[in-house]
Amino acid sequence: MSLPAARDPILKMTTYIIRRILVVIPVIIGVSFLSFFFVHMIPGDPVTTMLGVRARPQDIVQYKAQMGLDQPIYVQYIRYIEQLLKGNWGTSIFTRVPVAKDISYRLPATIEAIFFALIIGIVFGIGMGILAALKRNTLIDTGASLVALTGVSMPIFWLALILIYLFAVNLKVLPPGSRLDAELNIKYVTGFYTIDSLLMGRLDIFWNVIKHMILPSFVLSTTVMPGIMRLTRASMLEVMQKDYIRTARAKGLRMGKVIMKHTLRNALLPVITVIGLEISGLLGGAILTENAFSWTGMGQWFYNAITVRDYPIIQAAILLNAIIFIFMTMLIDISYAFIDPRIRYQ
């Protein structure tokens, strides 16, 4: 598509970004309603769960009135949103801990794991992609393809089990789970243990955090690594055919330099594309990974809540998952606009 050049690119860009952010609002409203509705469709009675079966009828009536559960569903929904806006996500039925409090601990854990998974995925994905392209049709290329194919085809929960038993139970070189050795304590500031440990000035703790991060983030990285590798390889091959690269090589420039200069910049696009496609996979993978590694994040939280029917948590978790998804998608779109200006006119 050839498009007219923007008269004022910066203005155009800003407009695009603002528009993209505004679009998110109705989606979030819709999502909040859907998640509210979902939870109300789950069989079982939250009141009984909350008060116990021995609750007296008058207590149940009173509780329902107090919680507004005797109101029509749309009224309940509006109340729920009102409370949400005040930062009140409700209270867990089983632990009686405010859901917002749980979120403040669990959200950073999940974000940290996903962040490191992305780093691993990007580094190895791009690295393998470049290597495969340079050594096209050699054993290395085939090997990289095989690794990518295996990665994308392997059940993530199975991979987690294998790695735990191999590296933690048998070889005992990496911890089997959790975010930090139990004997170590971290001063809670941001909730991101890597940052918090550095804020404490404790490199030993930082190193411990990293060791705990390796297996879970690696497992999670398999959701993005193969895609990044394949796209990098494809775009590398494409670029390497281009005249200017050939010219550059013909001029005797060193291959490494050529790659750095021309092709790596092009690799950014596939990376973002793959991440965009796999946000859903990352969040789903987080559930399986966090369970396997007793990682105290959102995924473990959601799954546990489902198994005991802790309605307020289920509701919050579904909504939060959706919100994270929406925001990540939005970020991806916006970064596209920065990298490839054509996108923003679509």
Add this chain to the structure above:
Amino acid sequence: MSATSASPIASGAPAEALRTLESRSMWQDAWHRLIRGSNGRIGLFVVTVILLIAIFAPIVDPYDASTDMNLSIARQPPSLQHIFGTDRIGRDVFRRVIHGTTYSLVVAMASIIVGSVLSTAVGMVAGYFGGLIDSVILRVMELMQAFPAIPLAIAIVAILGPGLMSTVLAITVVGIPGGMRVARAVTLSLQNLEYVESSRSLGASSTHILVRHIFPNLVSFVIVGATLGVGGVILTSAALGFLGLGAQPPAPEWGVMIADAVPFLRQSPYLALFPGLAIMVTVIGFNLLGDGLRDALDPTLSGVA
């Protein structure tokens, strides 16, 4: 992991790729291209074998999981009689892995077929009629897509209760938006082609146009999307089974078999190894075949994703 994300053509296809070919030669071409590429060849072979196993296993070896048990041979390592060993209650793991193929493929096929039909139909309607219908459908899809696949599937299973039907339904719902977008994009690009317009001006009904002119052009996209989707579906249903939210005992489902094997990972790792390999091989097969089909059916797309 998910069916949605496995559709690589979601970004929309170049219009020039959609030329209508004389259909027989198109399929013949495609076939030749498919078996020429090594991906396609290997994928086709693996998938054929898996399909044969899935179809013939119940016929050749009728298996009733509800009576299968022999406590006297519980947890035996692989041997000549039981090449994959036996499980916690003395069931032959090889036999269960084989019959698990049928189970997994039934789930995958059911949700892929239902999902493809629904998403294609909805996508065609949205793309063809445009306007309000299109906007409404798009908004609904946007909402559905805002819920990540596995969390959404888990929530659906929580509502419906675990089991085969809920698994299929959950996976189907999760996969619809992706397929729908492809169908819509292709429909949109075909809208204004001459023969569609002329057919419309001749008074052909919308149904006629959709079925006779637009759908045939969609078929290759649907097939590629569906094939590439199978892998994701199998992984998701195994994950649900592993979490105890999918197949129910004593069904020989791979994810459930892995979950059951977890306490014995150190002593009897084969219990978890073989079902996991079965999942992997199946998913690899479908992914390779999907890649091959994509290259074969639409050469302009090859190399992308």
Add this chain to the structure above:
Amino acid sequence: MSIKKSQISRRRFLTLAGATTAAGILAACGATPTSAPATSAPVATDTAAAAATTAPQATNTAAPAASDTPAATATAAAAASGANDTLIQGRGGDSTALDPAIVTDGESARVCIPVYDTLTIIEGKSTKVVPWLAESWTTPDSKVWTFKLRQGIKFHDGTDFNADAVVWNFDRWSKKDFKYRYATQKYEYWDNEMSQLVASYRAVDPNTLELTLTQPSSLILVKLTIFAFGIVSPTAVQAQGEKFATQNGKPVGTGRFKFVTWVPNDKITVERNDDWWGGKANLAYTEEPKIKTLIFRSIPDNSARFAEFQAGTLDIADLAQTDIITLQGNPNYDIVPALSLSSGYIAFQQSVKPFDKLEVRQAIAHGVDWAAIVKNFYDKYAQVAAGFMPPAILGYDPNLKPYAFDQNLSKQLLAKAGVPDGFTTDFWYIPVIRGYFPDSKAIAEAISADLAKIGIKCNLKTEDWSAYLTDRGEGKFPMWMLGWGSDNGDPDNYIGYHFLWANGKTPNKEDSYNNPDLQKLLREGQVVSDPTQRAQIYQQAEQIVYNDVPRITVAYVTTPAVFPKYVKGWTNPLPVFRDWYEYYYLQRS
């Protein structure tokens, strides 16, 4: 326990109390294997898994010798060298709060117990009530009780423990408009256990507390042992307000361990209270803790917990019996059997066809190879059951023999019941791992495979634990599995708990089992005090249950516990369930 509110209210209490909190349920339904909670019902042992077990932590692992870790561990000397040791306990869930008065779940209780002291305590080697914060007591009429409090005790915050502090605690428990009692807080233990019993209380002098009961009763002594009546520091509550002992606050008691840190969902760390009064009090039934630091780690996923145990990052852990059995023969672990005070059973709803027919229930009893199941799933940690109650309980009848495995007989019985070709039924299996059913799903699969051979086709079903217990109580299951663990070793708490009708009039909805003779016997059992006579009564009751087959008892279970070789000091087997952290020490070679 011997709380003799009427059997009815106790039963209701136990069954239903559980429904409010996840962990409460477990105890209420005899869910916990290791346990004979002598203190009070809803204090479960642990949520997710079954037995108390363990894991190594040191010698091996990735655990870097971080600067925080004690330096002294190394030498192989003796217990004394462990004075700075850290013990890490793995468990299935986090505590909800550490304020004993308001929590009801087992995971909170097990952390409260080492942090707070109660006025009286169960001795441990026996179920006798012995002095604790109260040094002695007298009563002229069992109605007015005078407790002499121990002197010179300080809370962890340095304030004094005295009669005023105790009265302040009583105020907080009992007065709805008390300043330091908050709307969101529920004082269930007080309401259920004490509110009917205690009429008034006062401090006679700084070291003397006087309790007046509503009626003469010696139950007050055993009730005071319940962890929920642990004495908290008034100053701490006044300072922290509603946050006291929550995730944002800090628990302050007089106990042998004091609070260090709580990372929600992850871990709670407590540390030995070197000023603890109990270590200096020279009591025969207690010791100062040997370990320096005790860490409770929450790992909800059973397999993840087991992996951590094997990797050595947990020293002791709540594990499934299946997991424990797989460690048999491993030289790095000690497997210790515990008392057999629990059993797993299959039950039937007799108000629905075809389970109303005795022959059908008999057919099932004879249609499954119970011996094979017990051997395979429990290994040597259980024996095939016949009567309802395990051998350790009074009234156990050694003459009853397990139902013989005879599928031809089963088929004849089915024919006689009018269902010669069998039938299809839902069969519910428990969604959790319990000592009495260490691998519930696989056991259910095995049972239904046997039943399929006599034409009974089972649809295996399960649902989340609290719904499971509720629906079962409501009589919604035609056939299901569950189990029971004794609270106190008394048959009234075993066979009586299950078969004595709630209000003496109608059969329980749960199974609709109706046999007046049994009711009569069980009622007699509550009154008769002569042990021999009582044993006879309960044996007759056992015989009736055996003949009527309202339930099929599968196994009497000895839930084993597993410890890495270096974890020492586990006292075995104590009739009172709690975690005896004060006795543990680590000894690495």
